Amino acid sequence: MVEIAFATALVLVVLNSAATRATQGNSFYGLAIGFTIVTAVFAGGPISGGAFNPAVGFSATLGGVIYAGQSWSDLWIYLVGGLIGSVIAAGIHAVQIAGIEPREPSPGE
Numbered sequence: 733m734v735e736i737a738f739a740t741a742l743v744l745v746v747l748n749s750a751a752t753r754a755t756q757g758n759s760f761y762g763l764a765i766g767f768t769i770v771t772a773v774f775a776g777g778p779i780s781g782g783a784f785n786p787a788v789g790f791s792a793t794l795g796g797v798i799y800a801g802q803s804w805s806d807l808w809i810y811l812v813g814g815l816i817g818s819v820i821a822a823g824i825h826a827v828q829i830a831g832i833e834p835r836e837p838s839p840g841e
Contacts, residue, residue, distance in 0.1 A: 735813025738772035738775075739817025743822070744825060745764050746761075749764040789807070
């Protein structure tokens with residue numbers, strides 16, 4: 733659950749601060765993303781390991797398997813949590829920008 737919550741938060745911050753027309757040319761997106769990652773690691777790290785990006789979770793698990801003899805059993809948490817969190821964030825973002833971003837008229841309108 734922690735992986736899903738913080739993956740959602742991270743993707744929402746990226747989408748809202750760096751990927752919309754309203755925030756083009758801003759210079760705060762790095763701070764927003766960085767503070768979100770720091771908050772996620774400090775709050776959720778002790779609970780789940782703090783890999784809120786599936787690539788980071790995979791590489792940490794791979795390193796543990798290769799160098800520490802750990803198993804692959806925890807990998808699904810990082811992959812599924814990040815995927816579900818990303819889908820939730822994309823849905824929330826789509827609802828958020830529906831009334832903000834002007835849509836292009838389709839042919840025939």
